[in-house]
Amino acid sequence: MRSSLKLFTWFGIPVHLHWTFGLIFLYAFYIGGAEGGGWIGILLTIGLFVSLFGCVLLHEFGHSLTARRYGVQTQDIILTPIGGIARLERMPEKPIQEFLVAIMGPMVNVVIALLLLLIGRLVYTGVEWNYFIATIYDYFSPVLHFFGDLIDVLLGQLEPSDFYARFEEGWPSTEAQNIAIEGELNVGSLLLLMPILLSVNLMLVLFNMIPAFPMDGGRVFRALLAMRLGRVSATKWASRVGQFIALLFVLFGLLKGGIMLVLIGFFVFSMARTENNMVQLSDFLSRFQAKDILRTHFTRLNFNDWMQTPIDLLRSGLERHFLVFDMDDQLMGALTEDRIAEAAKSGNTSSTVADYMQRVRAVHLQDSMGYIYQLLMQEGEPILAVVDEYGLKGVIDREGFRNFMRLNGI
Ligand SMILES: [Zn+2]
Structure with missing residues (x-):
């Protein structure tokens, strides 16, 4: 593939880096340096990105190696700034097989997160362990608050305008920082990176499992629908839901200034349409000679x-x-x-x-x-x-x- 750099081949599958990936390193220089960390900050940020994309890569191998069990080969795996893509030559058509191929990607990240948690538990004690857990909590508290408050709105216990005000401001998350200051912790690089990496892996699981077809969660959703409705209707419904969620991504991204989310929204929207058209077309064609x-x-x-x-x-x-x-x-x-x-x-x-x-x-x-x-x-x-x-x-x-x-x- 042009416009990408071949990194290596693993399990017979070539791994490519898309050229836009270079932007990630510029970004690392930007935020690593901007937070006053100097060279150490930049190196730590790059280290975090490299391990993060290592996790994304393992996620893609989760898909590819499961697909291989069903006789489906992977052309290559491409890493882009908005995530990895394992280019399978096709999707297995049996719903249970698609279900497993889709879910084994996020499962890899669950396993990585559990391993990091286990290592953290073995390495850290006392106030360090509290800091470790608090860092993870800090990552998820905005998400938890968001959904908690959203439920309150639906139950009529919170005014939508108040919810929007909190949404605009963002939910605070400073638990770990307080612990570090109170405990006079010297937050060493590993103590800093491990819980962040763990959190990002869990974020990857949550994000990928959003049922926005053709994202992983959407494929799982389609496979489950297909068991009852057949593949053609299942794809139609899954892609409608997927396009609706993709529009929410775009809206959310525009409101919160998340350009990545806007891009992903557009990508998911058009992919859902393309895949649905392909399935409808091949169903139509299969009826004629x-x-x-x-x-x-x-x-x-x-x-x-x-x-x-x-x-x-x-x-x-x-x-x-x-x-x-x-x-x-x-x-x-x-x-x-x-x-x-x-x-x-x-x-x-x-x-x-x-x-x-x-x-x-x-x-x-x-x-x-x-x-x-x-x-x-x-x-x-x-x-x-x-x-x-x-x-x-x-x-x-x-x-x-x-x-x-x-x-x-x-
Ligand atoms: Zn995936």
Whole structure:
């Protein structure tokens, strides 16, 4: 992949760093230095970011290695400033498998958080341990207050305007600082970093488990719905919910000045739409075969014809691409609109169809429409010959395919 740097390969999966990742280091210089920490502050911040993205990477391997158990390979893992992306070649279609692939990412972060808690418990005692726990509490107290107050609003115990005022101000969190000052603690780097890393891992779990399809929580949600509704309806509902939550992200980000959240909101919104369209499309295509859209009336060109013949056909008729035959009426290839236009432009009247024709792909009457979609729309074939055991039956071209889709409201 261009615009990214390959770091290493682990478990056979290449790990790439997206170029925008460099911004993270600029940011580290900015906040590490701004808090008056000087070089130590900057190094600590970089150290924190590196360990943090290590955790994100392990999260992605949680997805990839689970997917591998179901025979799904991972093309690569890309680290970007807004998180990691494991590019799976596809999602397993069985709901239980998608459920497990989605949930094993956040589970990795749960395990990391538990390990850090265990290490903290073994290493720290007394006031240091209190500081350790208070740091974690400080991270979550705004979240806890937010939801606590939100529930109060819903129960009618808090005025919405008061809630908004608190939301604007932000909820205070100074527990750990007080403990450090009172206990005259020398907050060493590890004592500082470990509880922060633990908290961020838990934040990652909470954030990823928000049911905003196609985020992890949204995939879990879709998989659970799919067990009852089937994959197609499940995707429709999951992506609607996902888009609604994505809009909340954007709104929240704009109100609180969280540009990352705004970006993630836009990303989730468009991904939800894309995935839903893909699932609806493949469901639609699975109901048809080549025989349902083949055209049996088509003009046959001979490879010895002058190019003037197809040029005239293109000017006066509706067909855009043609099949070419030899003297024994055997199919030889295809002549496409682009090539005919090329010939018309060159003004070379002495050339024949054989000079401009290209090979043609054949499909069987009973080939699935999904396969035809792939050939026409993804591999760029303009025209296909449709055959059965006895020979040529007709053609399917891109224009005919598009009309068919349009008539069916896709
Ligand atoms: Zn994930």
